[in-house]
Amino acid sequence: MEEDFTIQPYGPHPHHTGIAVPIFALRSKNSSGIGQFSDLKLLADFAHKSDMDVLQLLPINDTITFMDWRDSYPYRAISVFALHPIYLDIHAFLDDYTKLQQTALLEEEEQLNALQQIDYERVLAFKWKYAKLIYDKQATKLKATADYQNFYNKRKDWLLPYACFSYLRDKNKSAEFSSWGTYANYTEDIFEKLSQDKKVADILDLHIFVQYLLHTQLKEAVDYCHSLGVAIKGDIAIGIAHDSVDAWVNPDLFNLDMQAGAPPDVFAVNGQNWGFPTYNWEEMAKDDYAWWKHRMTAMSEYFDAYRLDHILGFFRIWEMPAGSVRGLLGQFSPAIAMSAEEIENNYGIPFRQWSPERFTKPFIKDWVIDEVLGRDNRDYIIQRFLDYVGGGNYQFKPDFDTQRKVEAAGLEDWMRDGLYTLHENVIFVKDRKNEYLYHPRITLMTNTSFREFGNEYKERIERLYNDYFYGRNYDFWKERAYEKLPAIKHATNMLACGEDLGMVPNNVPDVMYRLEILRLIIERMPSDDSFVNGLQYAPYLSVVTTSSHDTSNIRAWWQEDRAVTQRYYNEIMGWYGEAPWEATPEIVQEIIKRHLNSDAMIVALPIQDWLGMSPDLRFADPHQEQINIPAEAFHYWRYRLHLNLEDLNNNTGFTNFLSQFVQDSKRSV
Template identity: 70%
Template sequence: MVTNTFSIEPYGEKAYHTGIAVPVFSLRTENSSGVGQFSDLKKLADFTYRSGMDVIQLLPINDTTTFMDWRDSYPYRAISVFALHPLYLDIHEFWKSYTKEQQAKLLILESELNSLEKIDYERCLALKWEYAQIIYQNSAVKYQKTKAYQQFYKQNEEWLKAYACFSYLRDINKSANFLAWGKNVNYDKNLFDKLKKETSQLDLYIFVQYLLHSQLTEAVDYCHKLGIALKGDIAIGIAHDSVDAWTHPELFHLDKQAGAPPDVFAVNGQNWGFPTYNWEKMAEDGYDWWKKRLTAMSNYFDAYRLDHILGFFRIWQMPENSVRGLLGQFSPALALSAEEIENNYGIPFRQWGIERFIIPFIKDWVIDEVFGRDNRDWIIQTFLDYIGTGNYRFKAEFNNQKAIENTQMENWVREGLYKLQENVIFLKDDENSEKYHPRIGLLSTISFREFGDDYKGRLERLYNDYFYGRNYDFWKEKAYEKLPALKNATKMLACGEDLGMVPDNVPDVMYHLDILRLIIERMPADERFVSSLSEVPYLSVVTTSSHDTSPLRAWWEENHDLTQRYYNEVMGWYGEAPNYASVEIIQEIIKRNLNSNAMMVILPIQDWLAMSEHFRKENAKSEQINIPADSYHYWNYRLHCNLEALIENQEWTDFLKSFIKESKRAY
């Protein structure tokens, strides 16, 4: 029976929820135009409902148009935290308004794009804009007179005008870098009226946003009528070249970059290229920008995933000239003074010369180790200057990673030069040049190996104190300054992404604020080789995989020793573990997840389909959505089967419904 009401509150009438996670762009239906669209969510809702699930989780859906090519497929680099992505517009809704020639052309292009295994982002977006302009020419005047359009415009006027101006200037300048826009480098609230006299293009951008809003709202209403909740995703950052940075530069550190320290996803850390937040400035008006962002999101979503919740405790911050993530530092953080380094840890910081610790340690034998002896002379002549006593420094034109990235060279040379630049022990604090942070991973640097055992021990003690103790209470305090205001801004259920290098107090803060944790069995938060699903707290979201990991089947094939241990010790099955994860193995793993005490179990659609011989894709590795270590990854994964095929296969949906019903989270 279809119901119009449902609860997604902790400890509510319905205690446990089950869901499916899939990006909008990955959806495939008979009416798709080479990429998923908002209207496809209705078909996804039908499948979700028939399968006995009640939550749909999506990736960010905001406009990301920066480079105007495939690089904009990255959904976490939004140019506006309010504007929806034109890629998700269903142009079929206006079929009757097209000429026969336009209809014929659309069918041909859609046939070509839908025949592809993956998304052709550039062609799909070009197609959407081509037909969006036709729709605008045919229907804009009619829509603009409606009460619904006028209400939408009035409620969102501030960001709509700024977004329209930004989009227009980006397109005519062929660049989203507003610092290169001459007289328009700074946003002026009167700019919209000025540009409106020059072009009607501004109305097109606003009109498309209205259509997207209408189609998404219709899909949300459809989900709710089926008792299905929608869970969105709030990216931790914004694009440097974005509407928000252009209109409110004071809220961001535009000369810094956010990312993540090294982890299992990326051994060199991650550099997302986002500016970091000026939290002190944001606090002055009670985090109004964040509250508006969350309020806008609550128009469509019942719950949200707070991407990289650690960023609200501290963010990994890098200089604007960094490429990799190893030269970052936590911000805010309690940096060390020279006196503390010397007096508390017995390290002769100034006596040996501060430069020994903060300048890349480069000697002949270091160059040999990184590049090989045969390449030493060429590396020195091309990139380094000799400074005496056997030491080298980078030439001025190569003294940062951006300079190296922008110079044509073979990749092995570039990677080696990055490694040399990262061969330091301490980094200067971004705010106070007389204070210092230990470089993340310094214990594995070549520079560290040069110290004697006694000083290695002292540096290791300093390192552990800094990263695992010194900032413990400080970061907790910073989280409590921000998170309550954000969480209380709406009634949406807050869920945090707390994977990675997590201080012990993060789960405690989340628990006290009723923010759900994220648990992935194969990514334990302690020294165990997997998390114990029997110990999962109720205020959690449990999943088998994420967009940043390999799907379950591909994970099984990555490390046979690990899966052998999992097969015997966790699953309790005897004998040699198969090299490939059978349907029975996947079903057993998912069953264990469903029987956890987590409030929500939301699995990627790839892992649900892996329980079926008929619907699982042949190449499991091709189903991974993102590779975090690759900052230029193409986000073009698309379902290999139509949603209609899933819906119409009653045997399959009945199986899923029964499978879930047999667990503790019965529908």
């Protein structure tokens, strides 16, 4: 990376414009059914012609865990250092293949590129097939170069464990390293032991070699972007895969018996369970967060800026026990839990008098079963899943006493989800470190256990709930953030941006401002009770966007709620009369124009929304352009741009339109 290429606040060009698009979504004539690192050069050409100077990506690390389409999820990395092999440009080595291999490659590429969406499993198998051919042809020559040796020596602290992990995962057909017998626990001599077998040594060498190819292709693309004055903004995921190289090598840095996620929000009413282990911050602090610093330094080779995914996790993380499937039984960690004495003395709730079990065990009675699962199903539910414990109360049988056990039973969706709801029918969850301390269950006022209390006690519980979630921990969390974020931010010169959506404590914006970490502002997702985020109030230290990979694009959002659309059309856009049923190109242009004229340092819009301004280039069905659906635990991330980048670059009418559109705003570069 060019040492003098930076993107910083209050620089020579204070306002920047960008395109947000995952690499996997890119489409070019020489791609192999998925976007690849080399496609960034074509995207940079398009951005440059359109007077834009930032390309915003999703995570690019290796995610191969399940060895199927579920690995399309880019936020579950098996290594925070290794790049994903699926982004390798195998077409670039066309001359190295035999005529027969060339013909087969071109035929397969033609079929894969004709698909509207990504066939993840087929593409990955195809890439590996040709990666092995490249290795056979090129490895001996390239490994002798100084460039390869520098790459290897500088990174072997993670390359060797990564190669071992990848080999053992494939050999055992599982990334669950606890099941690997002799190799369940990582030791520094594992690479040497495995390498004693020549065939295994070659496989290990292949994984390292592919990482070198990925590095060189990405570095070449980044350097090309810089030559055009285009910056790369990466994405640093909050979590890692439970079964990952990092957890295998450094288990003490993670709480492997816990799961990270998010409390309920507009994306997921039952909360989100990402399945990641949570960080053992106390252990990480002992060496001043060396693992994080190493991670950031590695990514700074490619990125000029980064989006710190779920920055709230550096204040506190939503943490669930291993037995949870959904997010409602979580608790913030760290957090100041409540004692029985505090619950009783400060809020007048007879916690011990009525027994802690009344508040912490699932509240299950006949009428609750009827309401959740249906009266006609009550007898069957009791017989199969519950034991009677007296007083009209039931508890789960041992075989079903966690949500994970229910999940494993292979039940119909309605029954499984109903049993999950019964598990969640509690008022408090026990603190994970001290079973005699308690946290109110998130959104507890919506469950049937809460409804059983009289109005007086409902008011007391609700007061406790509001005190706990809206103020009690704010200063405590602020202190925790100031312990971690400065060390991580100052590890590199990259511009730091944070994804601060969700249940945001009111002091988070202040911390981010003081540390010069840019906030994320999506107009339709206000941070308070306002109808929308007022773009005219967007602070300079922010990234403003119309949509994200977790939301619908402008055109699909326009059709989601007619009342919201009408109000937005009249009040926010200031246009009169009845709102059209479709977001016409003129409407999309007006919305984007208002974003570009905000004072935010960066406006980075999804490529779907940029194309939505054109009547000729927009995709026919905007609802098919959403990249992720957060409420789905296993969503297939397979969105792909419907246009080739070469065709976009050659469409001078559109690039000229975009260039003029940007120049007419305060963002002209």
